[in-house]
Amino acid sequence: QSVLTQPPSASGTPGQRVTISCSGSSSNIGSNYVYWYQQLPGTAPKLLIYRNNQRPSGVPDRFSGSKSGTSASLAISGLRSEDEADYYCAAWDDSLSGHWVFGGGTKLTVL
């Protein structure tokens, strides 16, 4: 059972816009930055969004992040087949002397 809650799956057709939600609590999302990762099969996670809505260089602006209260979301616009992957949200949690928490992951399927 993950501390952050994500839908297990999401889907869309090429060109569509999809969003993935991430729900937490006051000790994690409510008081710390949210990070989003993309994981392609057999590879290490790749940072997509940091500090709620910032994109590392090289990440297309089709990917955007937002946060409100104890929830966050990742939006992918202009969906492409290569976006099919697992997506994870993460945040620092201030409880128990501090620890990093992840969502359970969302499998995005491009139909």
Place this chain on the structure above:
Amino acid sequence: QVQLVQSGAEVKKPGASVKVSCKASGYTFTGYYMHWVRQAPGQGLEWMGRINPNSGGTNYAQKFQGRVTMTRDTSISTAYMELSRLRSDDTAVYYCASQGVYWGQGTLVTVSS
């Protein structure tokens, strides 16, 4: 460019220990926390803990307290994660991640009798 290169796959018997290394390059090793995250087959990401490469100070996830030890050797910009008393459910890919931004390629640890 920033690179984190981890040691190779390991096969261990239950009860044994494993030590995974993570060699950093392309940035100031002592400037950023190194986290360790694992992923069991078909499962999500699980944080194990972090080490401050500058001070050597550590924070471990409660689940791994008493079984995990994170260390570093600043002379060779390498972080280590040792997990003891291995069980079959410790079978996973273990990743190091610098400040959560840059990730190693992962090290598969298989625990099997």
